[in-house]
Amino acid sequence: MITIHGMADSGNCYKPRLLLSLLGRSFRHVEVSTRDGSTRTGEFLQKNPAGQCPLLELEDGRLLPESNAILAYLAEETPFLPIDPFDRAQTLRWMFFEQNAHEVSVAVRRSLTVYPERASAATPERLAQALQNGRNALGVMERHLAVEDWFGPRRPSIADIALYPYTATAPEGGFSLDEFPAVRRWLARMATLPGFRPVGWVPEAA
Known part of the structure; x- marks a missing residue:
């Protein structure tokens, strides 16, 4: 296993x-x-x-x-990773976006807010910059989801899985999702996928 x-x-x-x-x-x-x-x-x-x-x-x-x-x-060899080279590249594109624009702002601001040991690094300037950058990243997602249901071509993919956790927990970092209705609808769609488990889930020990 x-x-x-x-x-x-x-x-x-x-x-x-x-x-x-x-x-x-x-x-x-x-x-x-x-x-x-x-x-x-x-x-x-x-x-x-x-x-x-x-x-x-x-x-x-x-x-x-x-x-x-x-x-x-x-x-690999599952529906969550496209076979077509261009569709696969589009999927990877959103995964690069998640690491380069989304995670470094949305996730980092949550970390600075949630974890007490990071309080000394949570300066007003850093929090404000992360908030601005994170809202920009969420705005990019909103514009995409206004015309598409998923970040994978025509179906859920590992790009959606990559973007889901820190978007779902963005409010813990002080982000309001009220201004991103398409993002909220996408989060709801993700939660309906067969086999979905919420953020924080771990399997029971065997």
Whole structure:
């Protein structure tokens, strides 16, 4: 059985868990955290020198870090990753957007707001910049979703899974989704997918 090393309350770690649930695939969750130092132990650093999670561990011992890379691997030969080269590139385009524009503002502002140990970094200037950048990113999503139902071509894909967690939890970082009705409708559509589980879900231990 494959293993996902990750934090229960991390949006990035939730992404592969959600995909596996949507695919109906069993996996083992091992809780590690960047907050308690468990990703900085010698044992974990041997698995991922970057000291970050999530980390996918395959049955044969191979290891793959980075949430969106894990999504791309797990989605191969499934409906969540298009076969057509251009459709696949469009899917990857939104995953790059998630990491380069969305996660670095929406997720970071949530982290600065939610986690007490990050309070010293939550300066008014940084919070204001993250709020502005995050609203800009949500605006890009809103304009796309005003004419399309999904970020994958014509159906849900790993691009939707990549963008879902930190959009769903954006209000925890002080973002109002009231001005983004298309985004809210998309969030509701995601929650109706067979096998959907909410942010924070982890499978019960076997």
